[in-house]
Amino acid sequence: xxxxxxxxxxxxxETGRQVTLACHQTWNHNNMFWYRQDLGxxxxxxxxxxxxxxxNKGEVSDxxxxxxxxxxxxxxxxxxxASSQTSVYFCASSSGxxxxxxxxxxxxxxxxxx
Amino acid sequence: GQQLNQSPQSMFIQEGEDVSMxxxxxxxFNTWLWYKQEPGEGPVLLIxxxxxxxxxxxxxxxxxxxxxxxxxxxxxxxxxxxxxxxxFCAGLRGQFYxxxxxxxxxxx
Numbered sequence: 001x002x003x004x005x006x007x008x009x010x011x012x013x014e015t016g017r018q019v020t021l022a023c024h025q026t027w028n029h030n031n032m033f034w035y036r037q038d039l040g041x042x043x044x045x046x047x048x049x050x051x052x053x054x055x056n057k058g059e060v061s062d063x064x065x066x067x068x069x070x071x072x073x074x075x076x077x078x079x080x081x082a083s084s085q086t087s088v089y090f091c092a093s094s095s096g097x098x099x100x101x102x103x104x105x106x107x108x109x110x111x112x113x114x
Numbered sequence: 115g116q117q118l119n120q121s122p123q124s125m126f127i128q129e130g131e132d133v134s135m136x137x138x139x140x141x142x143f144n145t146w147l148w149y150k151q152e153p154g155e156g157p158v159l160l161i162x163x164x165x166x167x168x169x170x171x172x173x174x175x176x177x178x179x180x181x182x183x184x185x186x187x188x189x190x191x192x193x194x195x196x197x198x199x200x201x202f203c204a205g206l207r208g209q210f211y212x213x214x215x216x217x218x219x220x221x222x
Contacts, residue, residue: 101145
């Protein structure tokens with residue numbers, strides 16, 4: 001069955017360190033997304049990609065970057081981790097078609113920045 | 115960013131009762147999705163709606179795409195303890211926008 005996987009599931013890091021969160025999908029979807037979920041804010045879009053080599057900023061993109069070198073993967077990098085980036089991060093993908101455009105989520109990565 | 119207005123915020127119900135929740139917006143959406151999220155897990159897609167007025171069921175869950183395309187509704191019939199979780203809606207208009215979630219507690 002097609003799925004989205006994220007790794008690691010839990011990460012503790014220190015302020016100032018670079019961190020990369022992995023996301024891999026086997027849906028063969030064109031569109032991939034990164035969200036963060038915080039109490040009181042719900043899901044907020046960080047970055048998204050509509051295809052290989054395409055990346056776009058979401059509403060909370062400062063301090064984050066992504067690159068898309070193939071269809072399956074969209075790693076999220078925190079250039080210099082800050083305590084404000086402690087959160088749960090979800091990767092998602094969708095077909096991007098005009099019809100039946102469903103979005104599926106990964107299991108999440110809980111990141112703690114000390 | 116824009117979030118959808120979802121109500122109620124939380125519900126405490128007895129096992130066997132029916133549940134209703136809704137999402138509203140001032141904007142028109144092309145697709146409505148309903149998700150369930152359990153602690154420590156990612157959101158799981160329950161129902162997808164693509165046309166105004168559409169009524170779709172998934173077991174004891176039924177969702178409707180509002181006629182105005184500005185709202186959607188989710189009903190759960192005969193609730194059971196495993197229905198516990200946070201339910202939220204998502205609307206597609208260019209990008210996905212999300213509801214603030216309804217926390218459901220089912221008392222056995």
